[in-house]
Amino acid sequence: MERETGTFTVKSGLAEMLKGGVIMDVTNAEQAKIAEDAGACAVMALERVPADIRSEGGVARMADATKIEEIMQTVSVPVMAKARIGHFVEAQILQALGVDYVDESEVLTPADEEHHIDKWAFTVPFVCGARDLGEALRRIAEGAAMIRTKGEAGTGNVVEAVRHQRTMLRQIGWLRTLRPEQHVSAAKELGAPVELVRQVAAAGKLPLVNFAAGGIATPADAALMMQLGVDGVFVGSGIFKSEDPAPRARAIVEATTHFNDPDALAKVSRGLGEPMPGLDIKELGEEGLLQVRGW
Amino acid sequence: MKAGVLALQGDFREHARVFADLGVAVREVRTQAELAEVHCLAIPGGESTTIGKLARSAGLVEPIRQRVLDGMPVLGTCAGMIVMATEVKGGEPLLSLMDITVCRNAYGRQVDSFETELTVAGIDHPVRGVFIRAPWVERVGQGVDVLAEHGGHPVVVEQGNLLATSFHPELIGETKLHEYLLGKV
Numbered sequence: 001m002e003r004e005t006g007t008f009t010v011k012s013g014l015a016e017m018l019k020g021g022v023i024m025d026v027t028n029a030e031q032a033k034i035a036e037d038a039g040a041c042a043v044m045a046l047e048r049v050p051a052d053i054r055s056e057g058g059v060a061r062m063a064d065a066t067k068i069e070e071i072m073q074t075v076s077v078p079v080m081a082k083a084r085i086g087h088f089v090e091a092q093i094l095q096a097l098g099v100d101y102v103d104e105s106e107v108l109t110p111a112d113e114e115h116h117i118d119k120w121a122f123t124v125p126f127v128c129g130a131r132d133l134g135e136a137l138r139r140i141a142e143g144a145a146m147i148r149t150k151g152e153a154g155t156g157n158v159v160e161a162v163r164h165q166r167t168m169l170r171q172i173g174w175l176r177t178l179r180p181e182q183h184v185s186a187a188k189e190l191g192a193p194v195e196l197v198r199q200v201a202a203a204g205k206l207p208l209v210n211f212a213a214g215g216i217a218t219p220a221d222a223a224l225m226m227q228l229g230v231d232g233v234f235v236g237s238g239i240f241k242s243e244d245p246a247p248r249a250r251a252i253v254e255a256t257t258h259f260n261d262p263d264a265l266a267k268v269s270r271g272l273g274e275p276m277p278g279l280d281i282k283e284l285g286e287e288g289l290l291q292v293r294g295w
Numbered sequence: 296m297k298a299g300v301l302a303l304q305g306d307f308r309e310h311a312r313v314f315a316d317l318g319v320a321v322r323e324v325r326t327q328a329e330l331a332e333v334h335c336l337a338i339p340g341g342e343s344t345t346i347g348k349l350a351r352s353a354g355l356v357e358p359i360r361q362r363v364l365d366g367m368p369v370l371g372t373c374a375g376m377i378v379m380a381t382e383v384k385g386g387e388p389l390l391s392l393m394d395i396t397v398c399r400n401a402y403g404r405q406v407d408s409f410e411t412e413l414t415v416a417g418i419d420h421p422v423r424g425v426f427i428r429a430p431w432v433e434r435v436g437q438g439v440d441v442l443a444e445h446g447g448h449p450v451v452v453e454q455g456n457l458l459a460t461s462f463h464p465e466l467i468g469e470t471k472l473h474e475y476l477l478g479k480v
Contacts (some may be wrong), residue, residue, distance in 0.1 A: 010426075163463045261325075
């Protein structure tokens, strides 16, 4: 029998398998091992965690291929890696390396201010960030197989992830109230293809898996996002910028599974040491925001 | 009757939907108390290492094994197959229930994930097999029946009350294997 690879079912299917899990940012093989041992359902390979990108400045690019390969050889869970927005050659390289998912990410410095990557052209699946429903549907139209809220990476402050998820929920709720003749004007307002708008209006949810990202630093943050209806969480700087990464990573994994059980959450929230230092979003100013990258 | 779905991590909602489509009450299982309520169990696709750690910390490993010894039917898909196996290449056995040797991520990485058409014994239509970083079965013990093969490896296996697939019938709304499981209750 013939095998079909790179179909949309296969691409979005891996995202379905990651649900209820925690995807952790790692910058080397040692961190990847800690993440896997803590129960991460996947790891995200990158050069520097967002908090360091934020403090060090400069152009943030795809991680070095050797680093990514070391991480792939060290862990058996899926390995994701970040490419710059619009940098389709970084994505081609990541696909050639055999990474399991590409994150076209606003955390890296955008390579194209007008166009995102044509993700249909790839066998490897893509996850993309979104602040609202229109942005999510535009990424899906470009071939993304998984969505995440952008939040505000590297801040340890969950407020933007909450804002983005609540915006998504509010807009989906609004679509549900519309009559069919209103779908085209809704599509115009959202800046999204009408077919996808109709699909969301009928189903009452995004057509793809949606994780939370950007600012999750504690087990409670992870459970908060899960209770707000996301399918799983990405934790970037929150683990390896904290005082004691391994127990915190384990606790966030437990909290993501038992998100609706306050007793279980209380149990895992003990004795974790200091979380990463947080940043007030207002102090960053418009210039300091990563979430406004991409459109 | 209540069907259980192990809801620690993975595509447990898809399994729950299949049971619901078959008109059966469903319980997500994350605790021993929830396990005690159900008459059969689906173990979903997901990350087998993650599911294993969460099952251990929730104290579910021995209780599931005991329920199976007492006759509870179990269907495991992909990661579910891995956690049911007695021997795991590239990992550790968790429940050690089914006498098979599985090899994790045997078809390769995600870019090698695929779909194909399968013939499954007892199902009168072709089944769309979606294989995502899937395991394959390298050895089946005595008393294990092979219900489907692909590329020379068993992909649906049955041993008494236990049923396991390398692929994901739940992802495409294929209900026959869940129906077969319910028939064992």
